[in-house]
Amino acid sequence: MLSQFKRKLACIDYKSIPRKSIFLACLLSHAALAAAPASQQPKTAWYRYYDSKGVANISTSVTPNHIRYGYEALDQNMQVIKRNKPYNAEADIRQAPKRAAQARQIESDAKLKRAYNNSRTAALKKNDALTQINKQLAFQQDQLKQLQNDRILFVRQEREHFRKGEPVPAPLKAMLANNQKNIVAKKDYIQSLQNNYRTTAAQYNSIISRLKAME
Template structure:
């Protein structure tokens, strides 16, 4: 469409300018504004299930259902919009919600630790503490196992001589066995805690590094 550009009709006040450079800028501005006006959608077209084109001056729910094209005054396509999909919308909503949660978590980590160096020091401190507990429990387990050997020898000596094993020795053997079981369970728990803590802080450290 051939159309004479009138800068005054586009809201641009002009006056006599003698400087060539300023005149060039003014003409460029007029052309830009006119181009932007020409890009505004004048029609909206969608194709129904039978492939029939439907055109209107506004977007209706049917346009959104089938997907539509925005057209300028020359019926040229400015933009294409895909048909609305409930499944896609739910997926995008879930994705956006997940991203928001991640950003909130990252912000909390930033407030809690400040930077990855602080988090690394905290990680090493906790892991060192767990290591010390594991060492103590292994020492305790070793002592309990040595005690068991001694107690079982005493028991076998009573059997060898044909004597009845005293109740107090039986109780000590029983308690020793229970303590060994508990100690082993505690060590396994500490080892699992060590691995979990290591993984937990590695994730925190990596997330903090991405923010640095």
């Protein structure tokens, strides 16, 4: 259809047509070209780049030098279809850490989305996790209190032997030493649970914030 339109325009005797009509015909011609299907649009036939000396290099495929210097895509009539900027290795290297961090962030966000689906689910899991830690804390603190009460009893027995001028029995010494060891271990474990509580809360707060940002 487009080729028929061009042939008709070529056969017209423009000398016998007013200028306004010629102008209108030109507009129609441009409109027809613009409306042509994509299959009739110019296709890339050549790739041209200019090296450091300004010499033009043309080929039918893109080479590393094309990418290095930047290149133009040309049609069969050597008309520029598209221009591509030169590859900047230094800029690419500078951006590499940022791209890597972004990739890790995207991957991490995707894992969070799969694990929690939304911030509300994460908040529920946070409450469950902290509740379990609190239960452990309460249990360990009760055991510590019992150990401390036992120590008070053992110390009283030890002092009674001192008051009477009697040697402290070996079993009592062993119970005192074992009791002190258990109290220290229990306090350390309680401290570990408290640290775990704070860490878990902070981790879930971060997860919830990230999920809210994605919602």
